[in-house]
Amino acid sequence: MLILTHENYHSNSANLDYMSRSQYMGFVYECEAKAIAKLSMEWVDIPTSAQEVGQYVHSWSAGTQDEFRAKHPSMFTKANFLRSEYLVANTMIDSLQEDPFVMSYLEGVKETILTGELYGVMWKIMPNVLNRERRRSVDLATTRSITEKVWDEETRKKVSFIEAYKYPLKMAIYSEIERLAMGRAPRDWSEFLIVAVSKEKTPDKAIINLTDFARLEVELAHVEVAMPRIIRVKAGLEEPIRCERCDYCRSTKVLTDAVHYSEL
Numbered sequence: 559m560l561i562l563t564h565e566n567y568h569s570n571s572a573n574l575d576y577m578s579r580s581q582y583m584g585f586v587y588e589c590e591a592k593a594i595a596k597l598s599m600e601w602v603d604i605p606t607s608a609q610e611v612g613q614y615v616h617s618w619s620a621g622t623q624d625e626f627r628a629k630h631p632s633m634f635t636k637a638n639f640l641r642s643e644y645l646v647a648n649t650m651i652d653s654l655q656e657d658p659f660v661m662s663y664l665e666g667v668k669e670t671i672l673t674g675e676l677y678g679v680m681w682k683i684m685p686n687v688l689n690r691e692r693r694r695s696v697d698l699a700t701t702r703s704i705t706e707k708v709w710d711e712e713t714r715k716k717v718s719f720i721e722a723y724k725y726p727l728k729m730a731i732y733s734e735i736e737r738l739a740m741g742r743a744p745r746d747w748s749e750f751l752i753v754a755v756s757k758e759k760t761p762d763k764a765i766i767n768l769t770d771f772a773r774l775e776v777e778l779a780h781v782e783v784a785m786p787r788i789i790r791v792k793a794g795l796e797e798p799i800r801c802e803r804c805d806y807c808r809s810t811k812v813l814t815d816a817v818h819y820s821e822l
């Protein structure tokens with residue numbers, strides 16, 4: 559099993575050896591075929607500019623802005639300023655930086671790599687901020703809007719960005735792996751909070767407390783049910799199911815039949 563470092567954390571071999579929250583999301587909520595294609599390096603997701611804005615704000619919190627600049631030269635002008643389509647990232651960083659309450663929540667060890675065995679596999683997590691004295695894990699979240707409701711296909715209603723982007727699942731996985739990595743007793747979880755900042759022209763911000771042990775157990779129960787199939791598909795023992803809707807499936811689609819219009 560690969561020893562994880564900040565250099566190899568997001569690598570293909572790390573993703574083959576370990577399960578992660580994003581890999582799990584890929585298998586369960588996106589598309590199994592795409593998740594497998596990513597693991598075999600047949601498919602690479604190209605980040606949108608909105609995602610790159612989020613990554614840049616994260617590099618500010620992590621203190622890795624210089625490395626980020628070196629890896630994303632196309633986001634910067636020759637004079638090393640952010641290009642206009644990414645400039646909102648600076649406004650977002652300013653709005654966090656100017657707020658002492660927010661900054662106090664971002665205090666702690668940044669981007670710690672933690673691992674733990676859960677439901678038959680090793681998991682890896684990298685919390686944005688870990689404050690061991692306060693027993694608190696803080697995630698920095700960038701979102702289109704903090705207050706606007708988003709359509710959720712699963713529940714077929716409009717929900718908060720927290721529900722739409724499955725932050726309670728992240729809270730559950732991160733809290734449980736952190737507990738395991740720290741060697742604490744079962745159910746002795748820490749607090750989990752989100753520092754959220756919106757990508758609006760005038761960014762909104764909030765500190766959101768996601769600590770909810772009852773919800774945590776519900777989320778983990780879902781993971782436990784889903785893992786056996788993910789393990790078998792990842793090991794090549796079962797065929798991954800194609801969703802026929804995602805970018806990967808669209809790009810590899812081969813038509814063999816006509817579809818009746820009433821099925822669309």
Ligand SMILES: [Zn+2]
Binds near residue numbers: 800
């Ligand atoms: Zn698909």
